[in-house]
Amino acid sequence: MLIVETIARIRREHFIKGKTIKEIARDLKVSRNTVRKVLRSGETSFEYERQVQPRPKLGRWAVELDGLLAANAAKSAREQLTLIRIFEELRGRGYDGGYDAVRRYARRWSKERGQSTAAAYVPLSFAPGEAYQFDWSHEVVLLSGTTVMVKAAHVRLCHSRMLFVRAYPRETQEMVFDAHDRAFALFKGTCTRGIYDNMKTAVETIFVGKGRLYNRRFLQMCSHYLVDPVACTPASGWEKGQVENQVGLVRERFFTPRLRFKNLDELNAWLLDKCIAYAKAHRHPELVDQTIWEVFEAERPKLVPYAGRFDGFHAVTASVSKTCLVRFDNNKYSVAASAVGRPVEVQAYADRIVIRQDGRIVAEHPRSFGRGDTVYDPWHYVxxxxxxxxxxxxxxxxxxxxxxxxxxxxxxxxxxxxxxxxxxxxxxxxxxxxxxxxxxxxxxxxxxxxxxxxxxxxxxxxxxxEPAPPANIMTPAALTLRHAPIADCARYDNLRRTI
Incomplete structure (x- = not known):
């Protein structure tokens, strides 16, 4: 094989030292045709690729191998067969060749198919206040010395790239509501459009195209903040690529190495500080002369004004036991004794539980995310x-x-x-x-x-x-006694004689 070192030496021997083709061929032990090819082409490297690949044993099995490879590629990643399994399947059908020929053929088949199906994307641009993107990620942290898998909610403004991250124990709907409220409170506003994947807490039914049947409570939240929700095409993460990239960035910069905190409140306070610090320290990817925070400050006036906190809870109906307890999410919570005997509505927020009966609050507790916990309020039992x-x-x-x-x-x-x-x-x-x-x-x-x-x-x-004693009444000067009355019992004695 003609290597680049040999080509370089042929060129130097001829163009610098002035040697003839015959002399170069004799000194370097290559053919004269090779020397002529190098000198006439002016190339500095040559790559040989066989035009026709003889496959004496695999040739007549190529069609069947194509079918096996195509059927395997159409399966999900978990169900795909390894190449050795495909080779064994081909052998079972009568192929008597070797594995190496199948491996080379499969590699070339994959390369050609990849070139024909390679995806191309159009870069997206968003106006200030036009859209934000929302997504979840799962991260591992240490809380009070225990390894815990937390669910991180990510919100990203598409124009300024301002980010918000908050950790929760679950991905339930009340956590979605809380994450939106805290993000919009930080941004002091929201965008006219929100881009989501098809998470069950937001989308109930997926129709053909962009048609979606959204969850009723989720639509209430969007209506409160004046947001028009848009759901991505299933398995098309690039439609919300910014927040997908944010997930990787946050995992690398914030959650690595593994974080250690006492509780979720301390972790979330730290995450909020990190989001702001990152935005102030890093340049905007498009407006490179400004930081993310500076672009975010310029975008703020274009945001829809923050409408205040949405009453974001997940409600379920429950019964009250004779021990004044209500079961919810594998835990028990006490209620006022007057609520026994009638159903109640449990309103679950991200951080607390509110229990109502006929519109009246009969209990309110911090939320427990354990299993089998019982949360008492002693005053309920007084x-x-x-x-x-x-x-x-x-x-x-x-x-x-x-x-x-x-x-x-x-x-x-x-x-x-x-x-x-x-x-x-x-x-x-x-x-x-x-x-x-x-x-x-x-x-x-x-x-x-x-x-x-x-x-x-x-x-x-x-x-x-007891009511307080009446206040002293001020007597007008005209009614004030000038001479104190003198007691006279004579009239009383005269009265007694007449009886």
Missing amino acids: PVLARKPGALRNGAPFKDWVLPAAIERIRRKLASTDDGNRQMVDILNAVLTDGLPAVEAACAEALGHGVHSADVVLNILARQR
């Missing part, structure tokens, strides 16, 4: 204690109950008396009518007088509820 005061000592909702200091001191003092539970229940029931600050002040006043009886505390509360 009305039940009026009938079962003994439950105050061993009731599950009252374990580790942190009360205000004065009420807790009263509770410890009453614990040593025979009817201490009953008296404490009377004090706790007063909180439901008078409020916690008033009862705490009454307990502090009772302790200041050296007593801790429930009767004393309730008496103090009763005195506080």
